[in-house]
Amino acid sequence: MKSYMGKVLRVELSSGKVVEEKTKEEWLNKYYGQKGLGFRYLLEDIDPTIDPLSAENEIIFTPGVFAGTIISSGGKLAITSKSPATGTITDGSVGGSIGAEVKYAGYDAIIIKGKAEHLVYLYITPNKAEIRDAEFLRGKGTHQTDFILKKKLKDEEVKIISIGPAGENLVKIACITSELYRQQGRGGIAAVMGSKNLKAIAIKGWKDVTVSNISSFLRAVGEINKKHLLTPDNSWTNSDGTLVFGDFMNDGGILPTRNFQTGVSPTYKRLHSEMIDKRKKGNKACFGCALGCGNYIQVDNIDLEGPEYETLNMVGGNCEISDLKTIVQFNKACDDLGLDTISTGNIVAYIMEMRERGIHDFGISFGDVENYLKLPEKIAYRKGIGNELAEGVRFLSEKYGGKEFAMHVKGLEVPSYDPRGSWGMGLAYATSDRGACHMRAFPITEEVIEKTVDPFTFEGKAKLVIDGQHYNTAKFSIGICDFWALDLNLLARLLNMATGSNTTEEDMAKGGERIWNLGRIFNVMAGFRRKDDTLPERFFSEPLPEGPAKGKVLPKKEFEKTLSEYYQLRGWDEEGVPSKERLQEIEVDKEVIEKFERYLNRR
Ligand code: SF4
CATH class of the missing domain: 1.10.599.10 (Aldehyde Ferredoxin Oxidoreductase Protein, subunit A, domain 3)
Structure with missing residues (x-):
């Protein structure tokens, strides 16, 4: 079928076996790509009762049908697995260019199972896929991993998806990162990569993605972009990005503040306007996306794509942190270490409230900037109190109490909407x-x-x-x-x-x-x-x-x-x-x- 590549890459890390197989074409009409195809393969391949961190679990990377074409906003890559945080199925997508690159390498899915004996990365080109040693990347953040691998492969254009120390250390809130600031954030999916000793995947593709009828396709895409994409209704993506959501939530009284104790934030609007009016340097976009919702900002000597609304509030007002530079430092540390900022903010706010209520003292109160900035590293490396925080809010509430204000559903921390x-x-x-x-x-x-x-x-x-x-x-x-x-x-x-x-x-x-x-x-x-x-x-x-x-x-x-x-x-x-x-x-x-x-x- 056009727009698909017809092949799936299967990698078995325990045996080192790498094979190609035909995509099950009968599934494409029913389940398409990304989430649907990932779900179908996972349900086919694994027993849903297995331990998510065992070698039997799979991690499946599936691009969308439009990845690699000029259809806007269609270049993301879904990642599906059994979640170590919840025990449910989980999927999420990562932006940037990695989805298109998987298609250009010739695959509708990359399915990884087993566990390597030592830390490895997978290097995929249309000619071959190789499992290579990655011990030299052990303990490295996602940013360093990206730079070092590109240098080693002598290729600035290769696309990389990787985990930081949090994933290596099986932290239940660890996320997978691509191109420094694009994450599949939720459900601790990077810990599945860590459990397999898989540090990164580097992909370089140059195959064509074909569409049904190229001339009518090009005409139609142009017309659709004008009529349905680049419209005033969508202009928020480029002007403010996701930050606009926070204003709506604050006005609706559902902006989580002080671990969801209230829904009105005294600081959100100021932080939003400071970011856009004073700190924004430009927009960043995923592959082929005309909406370009990423805010590229600079605060003093720190540059960052973000924070997104979710982060700005969950690690900001929800922890009673009101200074933009502090939030940006925390955000950048989480991105590099490979931590989901929603869950991290939720956990930090939870232990702050635990102390306030005298349930357990992890040594940090609402608004305590000094200790707050130390937490991402502690969690990612499981140092000191970080070892328990790395298990998530559900674990903490079951061990110490305070279940009534442990803000999670099925073990996944609640995001920034009350x-x-x-x-x-x-x-x-x-x-x-x-x-x-x-x-x-x-x-x-x-x-x-x-x-x-x-x-x-x-x-x-x-x-x-x-x-x-x-x-x-x-x-x-x-x-x-x-x-x-x-x-x-x-x-x-x-x-x-x-x-x-x-x-x-x-x-x-x-x-x-x-x-x-x-x-x-x-x-x-x-x-x-x-x-x-x-x-x-x-x-x-x-x-x-x-x-x-x-x-x-x-x-x-x-x-x-x-x-x-x-x-x-x-x-x-x-x-x-x-x-x-x-x-x-x-x-x-x-x-x-x-x-x-x-x-x-x-x-
Ligand atoms: S740039 Fe923003 S709108 Fe465009 S695909 Fe990426 S996340 Fe979506």
Whole structure:
């Protein structure tokens, strides 16, 4: 099929075996690329009950359908695995140019299993893929790794994806980095690379990506860019990037501050304007993206792409840190060490509140800049208190107490949106396939940004969340960045232009549902049920003290009722187990349905 490369690279690190195989073409129509294809291969290849840090786990790299073409915002690379933080399936995408490079090297997927005897990197060119020694990179940050590998390979153009010390040390909040500032951040996925002794992948490709009809394709892309991409509605990406979200959240009273104790920040707006008005030097973009949402800034002698909204608030106001330079230093350290800034900020705020409440003293209070700046290194190298912080908020709350204000879902730390002022977002967090994630469905758009839906009711939210999950799943499987808010009709048109298929808008929604169910099947087989689809107690029982959402909590009974409605609409039972009939209806392939049936019958 056009726009795909027809090959998958399989690497078995224990034996050192590297083989190419044909892409299962029958899966491409059903699961596309990125998230969908990654989910399908993972479900095929591994037992969902395995230890995520064992050699049996796989880590799968899948570019999107449009990667390597001139379709804007389509160059990302998805990374899928079983998460060491949650035990669920997890996927996320990394920007930059690495997704396109995987296609240029000739692959629809790179699947890595096993464990090397010592630290290695994988060097891939269209002629060969080699496992090479990487002991000289041990302990190196992602920035140094990028520079050193390029020098060693004598190639400035080679694209590199790597882990820092956090991944090597199996930190549960470790992220994978490419081109210094592009991360797949969530679920501790870099610890899977670390557990395999895989420090980096360096890729250099020069194969062509072909599309269905090049002349009509070029014409259509030009027209679509003018009409649907470079529009006033999308101009925020270039002017402010993700920082605009913080203003909306603050105005809606749901900007997490002091470990989610309140939803109004006294400092966010100032930090936002300082970054854009005084510190911004330019924009950075991923491969072929006309939106260019990355803010490249300089603060004194520190330069950085970022901080994104999530980081600015989670390591800023949520920890009561209000000085931009301090936040930038912390952000840069996390990027280099390979730490997810959302989870890191959440953990730091949690231990600050633990001390405030006299539950346990890790020696740091809200606003303590000196100790705050020491934490990224301690966590990444598991030094001193860092060894326990590296295990995440759930671990800390189970060991020391304070579960009611441990802000995580299924072990993944909650990002920078408080659902007490956006009840749909609460349901989205609870039902997300990888724990507390804002990128599976984002009802905040309707509830807080556009204000078209009442944020303080569960009425209609089950359907709103389901539609959002299907939309994002289709979009992240075909492979378009979150920040281009195109509709499913246009997404289907782009897919048809590139591949020559005849996909409709309805097919897209069904495809999104099909892939969403693959994730649920994996998680059910891994042991997840209704009891896991819940939220931190603080959201149910502690009213927000100020702002537009003052006095609000998520009513637990109504939440449970809505969860049942959500399961019913999905054709799942009361425990959240998908029915065979629904799986057949949405055309999940029969091998998956049979495998799932065998699992259910064995219980
Ligand atoms: S909008 Fe931003 S994150 Fe998305 S592809 Fe473009 S530059 Fe990358």
